[in-house]
Amino acid sequence: MKEKKIEIEYQVxxxxxxxxxxDAELLTTARTITKQAYxxxxxxxxxxxxxxxxxxxxxxxxxxxxxxxxICAERSLLSTAATLFPGIAIDTIAISYDNEKGESIHPIxxxxxxxxxxLEYESRGGKPLRVILSGQSGEIIIVESVSKLLPFAFTxxxxx
Ligand SMILES: [Zn+2]
Numbered sequence: 747m748k749e750k751k752i753e754i755e756y757q758v759x760x761x762x763x764x765x766x767x768x769d770a771e772l773l774t775t776a777r778t779i780t781k782q783a784y785x786x787x788x789x790x791x792x793x794x795x796x797x798x799x800x801x802x803x804x805x806x807x808x809x810x811x812x813x814x815x816x817i818c819a820e821r822s823l824l825s826t827a828a829t830l831f832p833g834i835a836i837d838t839i840a841i842s843y844d845n846e847k848g849e850s851i852h853p854i855x856x857x858x859x860x861x862x863x864x865l866e867y868e869s870r871g872g873k874p875l876r877v878i879l880s881g882q883s884g885e886i887i888i889v890e891s892v893s894k895l896l897p898f899a900f901t902x903x904x905x906x
Pocket of ligand 1: 818819820821856857858859860861
């Protein structure tokens with residue numbers, strides 16, 4: 747038997763003033779786009795903004811009275827990106843939220859299903875997909891590759 751350990755590296759920033767100009771702009775877009783979420787049930791509005799070489803793509807969570815039908819902001823964004831810019835990698839995605847029932851001052855991270863979807867997109871793009879996580883204010887986390895958020899991932903290698 748061997749004991750093994752997985753560690754991930756990530757960066758923590760106190761606020762947006764510590765970010766590069768382009769990361770700050772992307773996060774601002776993600777924070778702002780939360781207003782376009784359709785979240786009448788959870789009142790938890792999520793916004794995502796991704797930078798590609800063709801331009802910025804956004805997404806928001808879209809809920810449904812039949813709860814499983816709803817879609818997260820991240821996967822909403824990925825569908826849009828793949829449709830508008832087929833074959834184009836995403837450099838960085840920023841994810842933010844606005845919780846109408848509480849505070850929005852700490853970073854959240856993608857749900858398991860979205861991590862899986864983001865990982866596939868990173869693989870399709872052939873380069874690391876950076877992830878910026880934050881609320882409407884406060885600390886910001888940056889992870890240099892979405893693969894770090896999903897150790898032991900199920901990938902296309904299993905299907906070959
Ligand atoms: Zn999700």
